[in-house]
Amino acid sequence: MNQEISKNFPKYNTDVLIVGGSIVGLSAALFLAWRNVNVIVVEKHESSSKHPRAIGFTELSLEHYRAAGIIDKIPQVNSNSRLRRAKVESLTGNWHAEIPWTPHEQENDKGILSPVTGAAIAQDLLEPIIRQSAKDFGANLHLGTELIELIENGEGILARVKNRKKNEIYEISAKYVIAADGANSSIREQLGIKIKGVGHLRFIRSVLFYCTEAEFYLEEGIQQFEIDQTEFKAFLTHYPDGRWVLMFNADHEYSESDLKSYILQALGRKMNIDIITTGTWEMAGQIAEEYQKGHIFLVGDAAHQLPPTRGGFGANTGIDDVYNLAWKLQMVLQNKNVGKELLETYHLERYPIGWLRHQQTFSRPDYLQWVDTSFKAETLLSSEAMEFGQRVNSTAVLNNDTCANLPLAAHPNIWLGHTGTRVPHAWVSRYEERISTIDLFTKSFVAISKDISWLDIAKRISKELGIDIEVLHVGIDIHFLDDKIFEELFDISKDDCILVRPDAIVAWRSTKQCGNKYNCFKEAFKKVTSYK
Template sequence: MSNTSTTTSTITSTTERIPVLIIGGSLVGLSAALFLAWRGIRPVVIEKHTASSPHPRAIGFTERTLEFYRAVGIADRIPQVPPGTRLRRVRATSLTGDWHGESDWTPGQDGAHAVASPCTGAALAQDRLEPILRTAAAAHGAELRLGVEMLAFEQLDDGVPVDVRDRATQQIHRVMADYVIAADGADSAIRETLGIARRGVGHLRTLRSLLFRCPEADPVLAKGIQQFNIEQPDLRAFLTTYGDGRWVLMFDDTEAYRAADPHELVHKALGSPFAVEMLAAGRWEMAGRIAERYRAGRIFLAGDAAHQLPPTRGGFGANTGIDDTWNLAWKLAWVLQGHSSSRLLDTYDAERQPIGWLRHQQTFARPDYARWAGDALQGETLYANEAMELGQLHRSFSVIGAGAELPPAASPAEWAGQPGTRAPHVWIQRDGQRLSTLDLFAHELVLLTGDGRWTDAARTAAARLPLPFKAVRVGSDVTFPADVPFDECFGVSSGGAVLIRPDGIIAWRSVDFPVNAAAVLEDALRTVGACPA
């Protein structure tokens, strides 16, 4: 066994067999548990803490993240922001002092974009979202074991034995998992034990933070600014709100600041001796490190274990990790359920690691962080906000037609049905009800077409394959609006078709109807779904 602890405790003799063990029960681990359980796999989550951190980190969730939560049925429990909402940042002498120099996350863009999603995103603190995820994951059959830590693991041909310990009782027992998701944070013991290296800008700063309430400061938010770079001769800090009555002040971990009275630092940043209730303090590292690979055998890295990035206005931190698990969950489910060969799991690293690296480059090339990274990323192409959120390209053998000549990101309108990108959102009608095109893609591969000849081809191909698969005909099963026709939206002719994966990624398309349509479609399905030999 690969050991991460040598403490002696009571050891049970039985070994428990489970399909997926998720190590780390924060945002990413809980999302993984929910996505897997919703797909019919009952994972076990272990988390060494017994509750959410009293000092939440993530506070913003993107449209894409809310699309995932919409799919699994919890979006209505998460209050979404009004359309067009964006985070605004200024330089300021203090919250109540002079403001100047508002800056955009992406220079030249104000953050607004066309309505390309059925969701608007959410401004919700991590410790408010995690209980929602726990409840939903458990309701779908996931087992959450809080106060339990990993001690050791090893990889065998038929699974991953993991020794875990209940921190309250000190009892140790062994779990044999078919697969493991390591969502155990930036200092991941699993990643380090596996010897997976990381690259990036590395360590930049160590910061301290103070979480507090200040009702007298809240009315300032009516001006529309939520983030403040505080610039005083003896205080350089960052002040922002969680939008729920809590504020956080961040500053360098220096001797001078450590020695200062926390209330005094907060009052200087506020510019007024308002009444303040201190809630928590924290210490964290600003760094950029991306794992060189996200998979080692039966173990998969997700979240900060795979990509350590600082909080950004683009939502590149926790949202990237949640996106990891949405990509991985359907693949694990299909392999465990016998639909696909284990080769399908190779596509997780192939698709997600380049996106992690892209988000690293985009983070440290933007003005918010460029000053800390020096000239390392000077001249890096900056992709539009909408492109980075809704238009990233996925490349692997499970995507047919995503060539190396294509950019790593573009707006959904520019892609127009390009394989490797998220299927475009359009409000459509089905049986008299309004729904998003994204609502069509959940558990199966879906062939979307306006030509009835594909229906016969799909029936022939489906009979020969073990894959969950269905055809949806535009014009009969669903109706697109006249001003957003299907063929224009997906880049096909009236005889064309597109194949969309369960994660909403376009896997293949045929611009026209080929002579040997059934054979062409069967080949595409076998490739995309990694059918067993």
């Protein structure tokens, strides 16, 4: 990185600078601004890409948007919704067989393990919602602005950027930078961060179009089609807003006439079609070996490039990245007692998940066919395990000695509130309002127990250390539908206490070895917050 600092440009100051304003960068801006962190986003384009790109946004992603208070702006799918795919000769020709995402797995209804069901909204329609919500919370968006260079200046980063329309250069001084600048991240390259994975597989040509006649063939409930012809292999899918996209090998340039011919070949007969746009993208799998370097964090495709999957391992992984990072940045920026070591847990927690999702993606039939024989397929994990049962391991969770041999993901019913895992979902009553347990853990650390002595200790330690801890007295502050549900859900006794992070991850739980409750809680809390 260039070390030279110029004093001749207009300057802006912010806590966090986000480079890249697609879905992950915008989500980072939303989560930070919602947490009252000053944030600037620079994005070289004026608006979203015409290509829809991601279409499925998972329950976990929507839980994060729910926490930020914007869930009512995002249409959710029905609880029995399924993303189904079939291998066919053509849309109107012979249909061979339906292809499951995870072989031999029966997909369960949504809304059972989560208070939300997910969304089948195209990325180019979701981005304006997230963009406006981020602005409403105070995020400063510099659209049509590209990064020229980043300059390290001791306690932070100086970014030199250019407004493309006005051709004006100015500087932004930030304490931290989030690199959401895509799979070919120039920031990652400047930092010299290496990548690993299956690498480049092929380039894909995608063509977006309207075809009203073709919608008749969606009545069977299949939305995705693998076109399998002797001389033509392609992928055809439909978006709920009426658009279709066809994808196939991009081995040369194509005229509009060529594209129409391929579309009709996939459809199987002549229909009226209206091409919207076309483009090329790279099918690849690559994971950055470092998610953080100094004051800079990699998120989204800059950290993990993965192809589109029915499991939502692409954009959704990036949204989960920035939800994990946002509360940590908030605590370090807004509380002098929280050490910067807390930020180091971002890489420790998110890199293993990125690599797990890489392995799970290319071990599934959808993509296993494209990798070479050196790739060793892994045992497939269930959709529930990958979505709700991921386990993080860092100094921001207090695990015991048995955790080293635990899997990175398992069905959430197995975890029962284990440290490093997401809080189990259950409906509770608070102030006569029906909410999810997930809704209880969004703004600060929370101590939850039936034993008031633990909560009194939490209040005392919060005051002593100067770090917020909310306390929840089960049976008083919140009510489960059944008195025993709390103990069963977390596999604890009525005398135990659980400490939950602001991202609904269990940070610590009391054990029988806690002789002195005060000392036990205080030491645990100091460790998980990197207390100075």
